[in-house]
Amino acid sequence: MTTSHKVTSVHIAGACRGRLGILGLEERRNREKERRRETILKAARRDFMKKGFKAVTVDAIAQRAQLSKGAIYLYFKSKEEIYAQVLIRDIEKFHDHVADIFHGGDSASEVLTRFARIYTDFFLNERELFRILMAFMVQPNPLNISEQINDHIIRNTNKTIGIIERIFQYGIEKGEFPGCRNIRQCRNALWGLLNGIIALHLFTGREETREERIRSTISGGLDVFLRGLTTNQETDSKS
Amino acid sequence: MTTSHKVTSVHIAGACRGRLGILGLEERRNREKERRRETILKAARRDFMKKGFKAVTVDAIAQRAQLSKGAIYLYFKSKEEIYAQVLIRDIEKFHDHVADIFHGGDSASEVLTRFARIYTDFFLNERELFRILMAFMVQPNPLNISEQINDHIIRNTNKTIGIIERIFQYGIEKGEFPGCRNIRQCRNALWGLLNGIIALHLFTGREETREERIRSTISGGLDVFLRGLTTNQETDSKS
DNA sequence: GTCACTTTATGACTAGTGGTCAATTCGTAC
DNA sequence: GTACGAATTGACCACTAGTCATAAAGTGAC
Structure with a gap:
């Protein structure tokens, strides 16, 4: 992914390097997390609007979002x-x-x-x-x-x-x-x-x-x- | 199945008594059935009003109505x-x-x-x-x-x-x-x-x-x- | 590369539910 | 007391939200 070369560039950054590196990583991770949340929401919306709350299973949402059920619960309560x-x-x-x-x-x-x-x-x-x-x-x-x-x-x-x-x-x-x-x-x-x-x-x-x-x-x-x-x-x- | 008891009832029907007896029985059974329905509804209402639809289980209704779960489904779909x-x-x-x-x-x-x-x-x-x-x-x-x-x-x-x-x-x-x-x-x-x-x-x-x-x-x-x-x-x- | 560590992902599993049905009990008539 | 249908039971099934031990992937230091 884009991950590796970004890390490298931070690597050269000198004294503040470690700290910035961690912040940059966290930032990227948050973005990733947000992207996943979006994916799940988009997948869920489609089914919810079509079938209503009850008739949509979490498994179905997971499948549509190409994730396992457990992963869904990492992003939503x-x-x-x-x-x-x-x-x-x-x-x-x-x-x-x-x-x-x-x-x-x-x-x-x-x-x-x-x-x-x-x-x-x-x-x-x-x-x-x-x-x-x-x-x-x-x-x-x-x-x-x-x-x-x-x-x-x-x-x-x-x-x-x-x-x-x-x-x-x-x-x-x-x-x-x-x-x-x-x-x-x-x-x-x-x-x-x-x-x-x-x-x-x-x-x-x-x-x-x-x-x-x-x-x-x-x-x-x-x-x-x-x-x-x-x-x-x-x-x-x-x- | 239904054949046999019908035959039986007709069999007794020679005397008016038997016929009336059976009708009286059926009538009483219907009344009983209606009474049971009332009991179940009364039991159910209490819980539904308190907890809403989802939070009330059929088992709970059955218990409150002093019936088994199976019996509930004899009276309601x-x-x-x-x-x-x-x-x-x-x-x-x-x-x-x-x-x-x-x-x-x-x-x-x-x-x-x-x-x-x-x-x-x-x-x-x-x-x-x-x-x-x-x-x-x-x-x-x-x-x-x-x-x-x-x-x-x-x-x-x-x-x-x-x-x-x-x-x-x-x-x-x-x-x-x-x-x-x-x-x-x-x-x-x-x-x-x-x-x-x-x-x-x-x-x-x-x-x-x-x-x-x-x-x-x-x-x-x-x-x-x-x-x-x-x-x-x-x-x-x-x- | 590789090792130690963290984060993310998995899917078998649990718990709890609505609904079913073979087996059993009950009520009635004789 | 016996025959028999109707009423009743509760073990059982299918399904699903949510959990968690385990595994995989990512990350950084050396």
């Missing part, structure tokens, strides 16, 4: 941790999509509508990811994953919710959302609205019409919600 | 079927709570608010049921349960959604919900709103504040939604 890592990487992809959600001069309604569309589009293209994330949220027993990874997933979810919050902030500052009396509540309600609608439609009805139903329900629901946000009138039952 | 049956019975309990949701003279807003409160209360008291139902909806692989039971769960979910639909219908007929342009969309959006909010809060934050956060978010979110329903003004967002 558990099957669930592999799964969680796959999720993390995918969630992060979402944030690329909404990074530039604020266009100058747009109304808050437009931004919120755009966010909803991006959110919907993303999860329509990554349906299994949606299922998995919801399942993760709703797990009765904490997954056997490191605190670190658990925190990471939660932090990413919060990041998404934070984007929604900024949109509401913007709408309130512009005086466009007088109907939003409490940002936290509105933010969580909207997030719930989006996820709840997607979840419902993943479960019910025929596949052929699913995408259309999700889009139209989100569009219709958001419409009502926006009307509530942009109106200041009291909710009054009589008319 | 699989562990998942037991689980599903437990769900069904609990979902049906919910419908008792909303059976008399329509009080004469109430506004649609009031009815919808009441529904939301009942829904929230029910699942705050049955959090594990909520988790389980969401997990069921979001399962990547269909559970190994009979079509019949799967249909039953879906039918019950639809029944709940049907109640929401009736409320919207009522609001539109009363002219109270001019903001509801499409019943199906509004109905699904509201259902998504409720579930999404509950799910989000089951996942995030500290336990001590959870109930309060769920209630206030649903209250706030419903407030905005209702304002959108009762208002007829156009939303100024472009799409």
Whole structure:
């Protein structure tokens, strides 16, 4: 491999040689380790997305990654941790999509509508990811994953919710959302609205019409919600 | 096999007594069977609600029901079927709570608010049921349960959604919900709103504040939604 | 090259699970 | 008490997550 000649070059380096040599080695080893982790994650993702968590065996992942089962456990604590890592990487992809959600001069309604569309589009293209994330949220027993990874997933979810919050902030500052009396509540309600609608439609009805139903329900629901946000009138039952 | 005993029973059938006797026996056996099923479900529910699906073993259920493992499989096709049956019975309990949701003279807003409160209360008291139902909806692989039971769960979910639909219908007929342009969309959006909010809060934050956060978010979110329903003004967002 | 040492990899193995089935017990009718 | 089908048992099977003693590969000093 590239290993031998690199070691040689460090070898000539003089006084600091030994120390640098060790650091260089460790560095390379870490890179190698990272590369292996990537390989395993890539192999795992393919199967997880196709078959779901339970139906994928660690042996299968190992085989696809061209490693033994034991080796898998050198890089990950558990099957669930592999799964969680796959999720993390995918969630992060979402944030690329909404990074530039604020266009100058747009109304808050437009931004919120755009966010909803991006959110919907993303999860329509990554349906299994949606299922998995919801399942993760709703797990009765904490997954056997490191605190670190658990925190990471939660932090990413919060990041998404934070984007929604900024949109509401913007709408309130512009005086466009007088109907939003409490940002936290509105933010969580909207997030719930989006996820709840997607979840419902993943479960019910025929596949052929699913995408259309999700889009139209989100569009219709958001419409009502926006009307509530942009109106200041009291909710009054009589008319 | 079946031939012989049938012959026997016919053999005795000359007297009415024998025939009635056999029918009475079968009837009693069916009752016994039903009682056993109940026993198993009750035993299973306790553990499922406490530990979730995976962490409960069939052996444990058997032990609690004072039966052998083999016997369990005389009454249920699989562990998942037991689980599903437990769900069904609990979902049906919910419908008792909303059976008399329509009080004469109430506004649609009031009815919808009441529904939301009942829904929230029910699942705050049955959090594990909520988790389980969401997990069921979001399962990547269909559970190994009979079509019949799967249909039953879906039918019950639809029944709940049907109640929401009736409320919207009522609001539109009363002219109270001019903001509801499409019943199906509004109905699904509201259902998504409720579930999404509950799910989000089951996942995030500290336990001590959870109930309060769920209630206030649903209250706030419903407030905005209702304002959108009762208002007829156009939303100024472009799409 | 070779030796000592460290890191990485292996796969047989363990433990624990859902589900099965031949053997056994039980209930009933005569 | 005997015949017989239905109910019940628990040893057993198949499968899989995770472990660990052992082996292989990598590394550096001489």
